Amino acid sequence: MTSGTxxxxxxxxxxxxxxxxxxxxLKEGLDVYVPLVDDHGVDAIVRRKDGxxxxxxxxxxxxxxxxxxxxxxxxxxxxxxxDYWFVFxxxxxxxxxxxxxxxxxxxxxxxxxxxxxxSRSIWLNGTRRGPTAGKSVEYCRPQFERYVVTNFSRIVxx
Numbered sequence: 001m002t003s004g005t006x007x008x009x010x011x012x013x014x015x016x017x018x019x020x021x022x023x024x025x026l027k028e029g030l031d032v033y034v035p036l037v038d039d040h041g042v043d044a045i046v047r048r049k050d051g052x053x054x055x056x057x058x059x060x061x062x063x064x065x066x067x068x069x070x071x072x073x074x075x076x077x078x079x080x081x082x083d084y085w086f087v088f089x090x091x092x093x094x095x096x097x098x099x100x101x102x103x104x105x106x107x108x109x110x111x112x113x114x115x116x117x118x119s120r121s122i123w124l125n126g127t128r129r130g131p132t133a134g135k136s137v138e139y140c141r142p143q144f145e146r147y148v149v150t151n152f153s154r155i156v157x158x
Contacts, residue, residue, distance in 0.1 A: 017060035018043050021087055021096075025152050041078070046155050054155045055084045063092040070138045071095070071124035075116050080105060085155055088124060093138055097124055097147040098154055107144070 022044050025032045031047040044056040059073045071090040084101040099107070108120040124144045130137035140148060 013062050014058075014060055017089055017091070018058045021058050021060075021089060025155075028151055028153070030152060030156060046152075048156050050157075053083065055081065056087060056155070057084070058087045058089070060089045061091060065092070067136070068125075068127050068138065071097075071140070072121070073124070074121040075111075075119045076108070076121065077119050078104065078108075087152075088122070090125065093125060093140070095124075095140060096149050097144060098149045098152065099147050103147070 022032055022034060025044070025046065033045040033047065035042055035045065040055075041057050042055045043058045046054040046056060048054065059076070061070055061072065063070075065072075070092040071088065073088055078101070081101045086097075086099045086101070086104050088097040088099070089095070104120075104122065108122040111117055111119050111121065124141060124147075125138045126141045127136040127138055129135070
């Protein structure tokens with residue numbers, strides 16, 4: 001890798017963040033199960049007190065991504081699903097967003113051309129001039145602030 005980041009670090013980043021998010025859920029008292037295989041875009045399953053389940057897909061961006069892309073999540077294959085949730089995490093922004101399948105589909109962009117036709121993207125951050133002249137800073141776009149969370153109570157309906 002040309003960025004100076006060891007391959008093993010970058011290759012395992014997504015999986016490490018998945019376990020970190022799942023650890024946060026467990027710490028909050030959620031009943032979480034982890035599938036052995038991620039064939040269906042499900043990283044975790046949360047069982048609610050009423051016996052229903054929520055399927056969770058976790059997406060993460062590291063602090064090492066190109067400036068401006070701290071919360072760009074692209075090439076996501078997704079069709080509407082009931083009780084399906086996306087957890088988006090930006091390490092550089094230290095921010096977590098939580099969206100249902102329907103919310104994601106309402107806010108995302110669908111690729112119309114190219115090799116990723118039909119896949120979806122969502123860009124949760126923007127950039128603006130920071131307090132230091134000439135330096136831009138990343139921020140959560142206002143239309144996505146309502147999805148920023150510090151806990152996962154929405155998943156269990158609290």
